[in-house]
Amino acid sequence: MRLRGRKGIRENLEQQTDLVVLEPHTYKGRWHEFFGNDRPIYVELGMGKGKFVSGMSAKYPEVNFIGVDMYDELVRRASDKARAIWAAQGVDSPPNVALARANIETIEEIFAPGEIDRVYLNFSDPWPKARHARRRLTHPRFVEKYIEMMNATGEIHFKTDSETLFEFSLNSFADMGLQMTNISLNLHRDGINEEHVMTEYESKFMGKGMNIHRVEVIIGEEAMRSYQDRKQAAALKAAHDEAELRDEDDQDDTQDV
C-alpha cells in the first residue's frame, strides 16, 4: 500500500531504518557504525530525488554514500530509487547508502571533524540575487563547514548549469586557498560523458542544450592549516572578548558596592 499525505510519508520514512536517517545528528562521529565498515564516506548535499547518490552507490560499492536533503518527500523518493537500483542486482537493502533528512545550514551537527572524505554539490540552488549570496552552498561560510568535516585529502566535486554560480564558486574556493582541478565549462561537449553519473537536474538541463560546468576541489595541507589557524584565532578572540566582558561586570559590581 502506498502511504499518502505528510503523515504517511513520515511513517514510511520511520519504517526504513536500514536506509533513512531522520535524526542524523545522533550519528555524528559514528557514521561508520551505520555502515558497519570503515570505508570512505562521500556525501551529496542537496540530493533531490536521489538519482546521483543511488547511481554512485551501485557504481562504487566500495564507497559509502550519504545523501542529504531537507524534505521528507525527496528523501522518500530517493529511498525508492536506491532500493530499485539495488533490487535490480538482487539486493534487498542498499548496503552502502544512507539518506539523511537534514538542513545543510547545520551540517556541522551531523558530521564530526575529518569524518567525511568527499562532498558532492550538484546543481545547488544558484541564489542569483547578490543579497542572497550567503545562501549559496559554495559561499565561504559553507565551504568552511565542509573543510571541517574532511581532512587535507578531502575533495569537493561541484557541478552546475549556472555560469554565475560557477564563477562565484571558483572565486570562493580560490579565496580559501583550495586547489582546483579538472575544470570543465562543458562537461558533455562530446556527448554524454558516461564516466559521470547524471543527476536529475543534469538530465533536465542537458535536454535543454545547456552547458554543464564542473570542478574538482582538493583541500590540501596548506588550506587546512590556514583554516585551523583561523579557527584557533577566532577561539582566542572569543575567549579574550569573554574575559573582557567578565572584567567589566566585576568592575560594575565593585562600583555598585
Ligand SMILES: C[S@@+](CC[C@H](N)C(=O)[O-])C[C@H]1O[C@@H](n2cnc3c(N)ncnc32)[C@H](O)[C@@H]1O
Ligand atoms: C536544484 S536541486 C538539485 C537536486 C540534485 N542534486 C540534482 O542535481 O538533481 C537542490 C536540492 O537541494 C536541496 N536543498 C537546498 N538547500 C538545502 C538545505 N539548506 N538543506 C538541505 N537540502 C537543501 C533542495 O531541497 C533540492 O532538493
